[in-house]
Amino acid sequence: MNLTSPVKRGRKYDEVLSGARHVFLRDGFDGASVDDIARAAGVSKATVYSYFSDKRLLFLEIARAEIATLTDRAMTDIDRTAPPAQVLTQAGQTIIGFSLSVVGLGIFRLCIAEGERFPELAQAFFEAGPMATQAALCDYFAEAQARGELRIEDPELAADQFVELCRADLQMRLLMRVPPPPSPRDVERVLTGAVEMFLARYATGPV
Structure with a gap:
């Protein structure tokens, strides 16, 4: 393929x-x-x-389009000059929403199931999803640093940390079908904790 x-x-x-x-x-x-x-x-x-x-090729095309739309919306629909807590909360909502979506979960499962036979599949998803998200977050970090709001020495690492903080155990519970599924309250708890922890490490002033 x-x-x-x-x-x-x-x-x-x-x-x-x-x-x-x-x-x-x-x-x-x-x-x-x-x-x-x-x-x-x-x-x-x-x-x-x-x-x-191949059905996998069709799914990849759909997934690429979904990821591109979400990545664009994640940072273009946000007022990037707003306080970091507001920007990161909105970005985190998009990250969590996609991670817990049917397409997001399907991408992960498909890459695990087919990645060994078709490594280009996982590579394509990685470039369209995690790498694009990392790049968008790094662009924002640069702007926030120029305004003196954040201080980040390794923006790529910081972007990856924020994404993982947003997922916490939410995605894994769904992937492993561990009941009960995450509730809106669970999502809010994880998102609030992710933003607070990130800013506690990287914000230049009170958060």
């Missing part, structure tokens, strides 16, 4: 992507079938395969 070659496009391409997104978000990677995707897209199964030779 070549994940680096361009995906073939045509007049039904957008319909296929729309149908696949609906099915993957509803059923996850394992539960989605090409038959279901074709029905949701209003096209034949052969049409789906004419664009994507």
Whole structure:
């Protein structure tokens, strides 16, 4: 499976992507079938395969689009001049939301299941997700440091730390299907703790 070659496009391409997104978000990677995707897209199964030779390749395309949208929204919809606690809370909400989503969980499971046979799959997800998130956070850190709000010597490490603080055990509980699933109160508790701990380490003044 070549994940680096361009995906073939045509007049039904957008319909296929729309149908696949609906099915993957509803059923996850394992539960989605090409038959279901074709029905949701209003096209034949052969049409789906004419664009994507493998369900994993189609899922990757959907995941890339979802990650790109979330990454853009995470930092463009935020007032980056607001106090760091506000900026980081909004960014953390996006990080947690994607980490606990059907697509986010599906990406992780798929990379673990297929990563050894298809290392380019994990690499593609890593570049589209964690690396892009890290870059967006580092851009913000540079701006906040220029204003004297944060002091960070290793911004890449700080970005990774913030992401992991936001996930805490929330994602792992869902991945391992440990009941009960995280509640909104659990999410709020983790997010508040992540922001407070991050600022306790990197803020230049009272938080």
